[in-house]
Amino acid sequence: MTRLVSETNRVPPISYSPKHHHNNHNHHRTTSLYSPKLSICLLSTCVTLFILFQIQSLQTPPSSWSFIHHFQNPILNTTQTSTTTTIAAKFQQAVTFLPLKDLRYTQTAQQGHTWFMSSTYDTHEQGEVQFQHFPSKASKGRLLCVKGNDTHDGAWNSYALAWPETLPENATHMDGLTFVSYNHYNYDNIWHGLSAMVPFVAWHIKNECSKLPTRWVLYHWGELRTKMGPWLKILMNATFNGYVDIERFDDSGGGDRAVCFEEAVVMRHNEGGMSRERRMEVYDLMRCKARLYCNVRMEESREDGGRGLNLAVIGMTMLMRTGARSFKNESAVIGIFERECHNVEGCRFFVAHSNNLTFCQQVKLMSLTDILVSPHGAQLTNMFLMDRNSSVMEFFPKGWLKLAGVGQYVYHWIASWSGMKHQGAWRDPSGDHCPYGEDDRRCMSIYKSGKIGYNETFFAEWARNVLHEVKMRKMEKASEKGIAATASGCACS
Structure with a gap:
């Protein structure tokens, strides 16, 4: 073990002559700071200080570490941003569009959900209208996107679900609430058209009439329709307190350009599943709104x-x-x-x-x-x-x-x-x-x-x-x- 000797307190050896050796032997021994007990004490002190220093270092990094972290942060942030951007781009490219009109179910088009948007499912409470809502818990927060302006063959129109942060590339984002209607028949006949509109009025009532549509998107067997009969259009105008804007997708960039809706409600079962009481509420509201619109006083x-x-x-x-x-x-x-x-x-x-x-x-x-x-x-x-x-x-x-x-x-x-x-x-x-x-x-x-x-x-x-x-x-x-x-x-x- 190395002896610990204080350089500053070292006492030079005392000079003596032989003749004095005998007489001063007990009084003038050579002075030394070496002592086993002192060494152990100093060693323990150093070890204790070292441990305390290390504990403090773990809690508060030294100033030199701060410099290292300061130097590393831009690199880490840049790497994280690059990684996030790459992941987002992959999600955008991974959005998969499926046919609005699923040809696998051509023979059973009116027997359930498997004809229009066949991979999605409805929200349905007992006695209420069957609907789909995007974004919602059921859609895991995803928006509805469509490539759907073909008016002749519904198999050419398609749909997908995407998160707001990772919409398909070059997608058009449409603000407001969009009503998307699927009808087995057509929107010119007032009975067939009305049966397709009733569920939207029911959903409107269910939401205490607080949500009004910004636009309507109409599909007949997956094919886009750009108008409804005048009688039906005026009735919907009266019921929803405003002009009925039927989407044509004229500015969406063609059939290959996706359109994503900020909020969308999809109906594809007409009045199916609704209780008689709920239907009567719907017809009561439409009757009253029509009379108000036409200024008819009983x-x-x-x-x-x-x-x-x-x-x-x-x-x-x-x-x-x-x-x-x-x-x-x-x-x-x-x-x-x-x-x-x-x-x-x-x-x-x-x-x-x-x-x-x-x-x-x-x-x-x-x-x-x-x-x-x-x-x-x-x-x-x-x-x-x-x-x-x-x-x-x-x-x-x-x-x-x-x-x-x-x-x-x-x-x-x-x-x-x-x-x-x-x-x-x-x-x-x-x-x-x-x-x-x-x-x-x-x-x-x-x-x-x-x-x-x-x-x-x-x-x-x-x-x-x-x-x-x-x-x-x-x-x-x-x-x-x-x-x-x-x-x-x-x-x-």
């Missing part, structure tokens, strides 16, 4: 000869058709119902062709109507614009009962969903001859556009019964005002 429409409001007045309206499913002898049929109406005190009789009326004229006419008399056809969709508990009488040409399928009952359904009373249907037993036999499905091509005859005795008795029922019901409720729609958070009056 107090004015129900005035009785200037004597004020009279809810005991009965409005009977014949809404006629031309061409297919019109009456063969229109004047004779009108005469029967007009006569029966005039036999009931307070009954007012109206005749109109819906294709000759504007939207607001139809709204006003239906607000005056308690009994709607009409052949089967899209014009019957107007029934939900009547007050709840109003009545509907429907007429069919020959052959429809056996061959038309479930589609012939759509106005039974809408009557139930909108709170109306479907008072039955008359089916003409006579009509055009079919050479294949009346039960042959090929006959439907003949019967579909057939015209409707009449049975004076049956029509008169049917009209009397319905008028009597409506009269009794209105007398019981004469003191009540017409129903105004009130949905949770969406009051309308």
